[in-house]
Amino acid sequence: MELRLYGEVNDSIVDGPGIRYGVFVQGCFHHCEGCHNPDSHDPAGGYLSDTRTVIEKISKNPLLDGVTFSGGEPFLQAKPLTEIAHWAREQELGTMAYTGFLFEDLLSGANEENGWREFLAELDLLVDGKFVLALRSIELDFCGSSNQRLIDVQKSLAENRVVLWEL
Numbered sequence: 001m002e003l004r005l006y007g008e009v010n011d012s013i014v015d016g017p018g019i020r021y022g023v024f025v026q027g028c029f030h031h032c033e034g035c036h037n038p039d040s041h042d043p044a045g046g047y048l049s050d051t052r053t054v055i056e057k058i059s060k061n062p063l064l065d066g067v068t069f070s071g072g073e074p075f076l077q078a079k080p081l082t083e084i085a086h087w088a089r090e091q092e093l094g095t096m097a098y099t100g101f102l103f104e105d106l107l108s109g110a111n112e113e114n115g116w117r118e119f120l121a122e123l124d125l126l127v128d129g130k131f132v133l134a135l136r137s138i139e140l141d142f143c144g145s146s147n148q149r150l151i152d153v154q155k156s157l158a159e160n161r162v163v164l165w166e167l
Helices: 051-059 074-090 103-109 116-121 153-159
Strands: 002-012 020-025 047-050 066-070 094-098 125-128 149-152
Touching (some): 002 051, 020 051, 020 074, 047 051, 051 074, 066 074, 074 094, 103 116, 103 125, 116 153
Parallel strands (some): 020 066, 066 094, 094 125
Antiparallel strands (some): 002 020, 002 047, 125 149
């Protein structure tokens, strides 16, 4: 399945717990002030790839603890990312995503066309909410600003409420 990428990182230690493969998608309409990847906003930028190629790259690194989807806005390409996340979970790799959407809005806005619910079902962790420059903090675990939440997705889906992840 085709997807548009901004970039990939083979061994990140800042995009979630452990050593992670970072998949940075292209395209975002949130345009958060102070965005870490502003060049990822243009939906026509970046480069085309496919899920099979990304999975092959991930599979070549035996040291990985997980895969993180960031961007850009991952939920704009939820269907191909679901395929990658599903494969990763089958390999017992943790899955995580960053999104400018709120968890509650992803659930209420999920439909068959956008694939948001299916993508959420393949995630272990989610950092939700737009990055807010005025609330930026380097002391937070995996979040850029204090309004963002680090969510245990599987527990949240099971309990039908936001459950925060605890280290």
